[in-house]
Amino acid sequence: MTDVATVPTSDHDPFGPDALEDPTRMHAQLREAGPVVLLARYGVYAMARYEQVHAALVDWQDFQSGAGVGLSNFRYEKPWRPPSLLLEADPPRHDAPRRVLSGILGPRALRRLRDRWFAEAEALVEEVLSTPELDVVPALAEAFPLRVFPDAVGVGEEGRENLLPYGNFVFNAFGPPNSLVTEAMPDMPRWSEWVNAQCAREALSGDGFGAAIWAAADRGEITHDQAPLVVRSLLTAGVDTTVHGIAAMLYAFATHPQQWRRVRERPQLVRAAFDEAVRWQSPVQTFFRTATTDTTIGGAVIPEGSKILMFLGAANRDPRHWTDPDTFDLERDPSGHVGFGMGLHQCVGQHVARLEAEALLTALVRRVERLELVGSPLRHHNNTLRAWARLPMRLHTQPD
Incomplete structure (x- = not known):
């Protein structure tokens, strides 16, 4: 066993603008530094290799979520809002809400949604193809989930625009209180008030996921x-x-x-394409855990109570696990990527996201010969998410 002082130390700031713009170089350096690295700026430990990230994600006993999945440690700091019963709780508190939501979002519910969502995707693609060039972030990536997912939950149409800035703030708040957090703080009460109001029974339609959650409460399941x-x-x-x-x-x-030609030739690749994109870009880049005991990783000890930053994006491109990891390749089997987490806290709604992506991509594959970038993409910075603010494209509907 190596003394904790021998853990490699890094001065990287994963929440700085350079890293948020492109973390690739930082990820490679952290992976090479060792299985665990101390981030001096924040006094937290970090894992960037697939083996250690995967192991920590599935070991909820030694790496707890209940002390917060962000930089803030709920053992000593009061959360800014009531913690999530799914993301920021461990067994037994986590079990009943997870069980209820897993059942509600199960295969039967998705089968009921499938035809409707595929029709909605066809309609949206028909709409956007009337414009030769467009920014696909608002026109497709935002428009489709905001059109179908709140419907499925049972949320009304008015005010849906609050969902994106609210979620953006929540994921920013997992990091340090930098400008991404402080600049949005004045608007947060308004977004939060709207979201909380939609969670009330009377605000929800009677046939959505939300009503099913309240029905589970009536049955005593939560x-x-x-x-x-x-x-x-x-x-x-x-x-x-x-x-x-x-x-x-x-x-x-x-x-x-x-790869676009390949998926058009073999539409059965549509479902794997989303997972390979999630592996390649890792929209959720990081999550924290807290050590519940002195824990040995790679011969070094992480002390009990320490925060551990797991680099999901770095793990998803670790050449120790993936062949040619920096390439988007539909011939790859992306299963096992940690873009949706892993283990007990793996994203409970991942199959809902896959269905949304499958519906939209299927509609595009049928109509679009080629996707062409026609301007400079612009990154959207977030302390946890890797995102695009702008993706100007031309969607070619005829062969070149």
Whole structure:
């Protein structure tokens, strides 16, 4: 066993503008530095290799989420909002809400949504193809999830524009209180008030995911105090992550035209394309855990109570696990990527996101010969998410 002082130290700031713009070089350096690295700026430990990130994600006993999945340590700091019962809780508190939501978002519910969502995707693609050039972030990546997912939850149309900035703030708040957090703070009460209001039983339609959550409370599967928090988890994590996953997929195909030809020739690759895009771009870049005991990793000890930053994006491009990891390749089997987490806290809504992406991509594959970038893409900086603010494209509907 190596003394904790021998853990490599890094001066990298994963929440600085350079790293948020392009973390590739930092990820490579952290992976090479060792299985665990001390980030001196924040006094937290970090893992960037696939083996250690995967192991920490599945080991909820030694690496807890209940002390917060952000930089803030709930053992000593008061959360800025009631913690998520899905993301920021461990067994047994985590079990009932997870079980309820897993059932509600199961295969039967997705089969009911499938035809409707595919029709909505066809209609949206028909709309956007009337414009020769467009920014696909608002026109497709944002528009489709905001059109179908709140409907599925049972949220009305008025005020849906609050979902994206609210989710953006939540994911920013997992990092340090930098300008990305402080500049949005004045608007946060308004966004939060709207989202919380949508979680009430009376605000939801009677046939959506939200109503099903409240029905589970009536049956005693969760408490009535927990029900709005479970609905809130859906609205918090179910929009931004899907938006940025779809944007990553569109960017991947625009920059890898041979892969677009491949998916058009073999439409059965549509489902794997989203997962490969999530692996390649990792819309959720990081999450924290807290050590519940002195834990040995790679011969070094992480002390009990220490915060550990897991670089999901770095793990998804670790050449120790993936062949040619920096390439978007539909011949790859992307299963096992950690873009949706892993283990007990793996994203409970990942199959919903996959269905949204499958519906939209299927509609595009049928109509679009080629996706072409026609301007400079612009990154959207977030302390946790890797996202695009702008992706100007031309969608070619005729062969070149």
